[in-house]
Amino acid sequence: MIIAANLKTNLTRKQTAEYIAELENYVSNGSTQEVLVFPAMSSLDSYDGKVIVGAQNAYPTQNGAFTGEIGTEQLDEFGIKTILIGHSERRHVLGETQEELVKKFNFYKELGYKIVYCIGEPLEKREAGKEEMMKYISTQYKGIDTSYENLIIAYEPVWAIGTGLTPTLEDIENIHTDLKEKSTAPLLYGGSVKVTNAQEVLALKNVDGILVGSAALYVEHFCTMIGYAQKLQK
């Protein structure tokens, strides 16, 4: 399975290095799970090991005049070939449009990056009923090559991110089953995954892994979740 940590705007460069060292130590002790970590931009570095380190964001460029952004020249320095695209915070807090995300997706796809592409509905779309909600989610697939071989999709309901709220297990399974019809890419669930619910979520049909935010900041919690996946042997 794929167990991913999005560290968002947390941890210093030193703390991240310690985090990844601890994680590597755990993972190299017999785990067969695919473990991804997305540190803050200033904590990116060359990490040689089983843990795959990716960028939370980058601009679709090699280099140039894009103040505040990084491109492949900076990612190449650290051998980074994995990127998160379309996270709800980039869509809803930072205002990235589907058009911009498609541009980014195509640029990094061309270069063969492993792309974790995030989708998910805000609360008002969920409350508008299943049909409305799926219609909204479909717009997030627009322009995206869903058969790209290095694609991983993460379903993260916006209202479940950082709130402690999650859909019911039945809802997660149903939505994942519907989403699998749009793409056979591995499908992760994200949004308030904790040590207390990760095992049940991972066990669901059509859940191929998890994308964890706040609970992953504790490396021991994140390792526990990797251990759950290992036990499930899905």
Ligand code: 13P
């Ligand atoms: P939380 O696990 O904090 O809800 O965040 C999920 C997330 O946004 C992962 O990308």
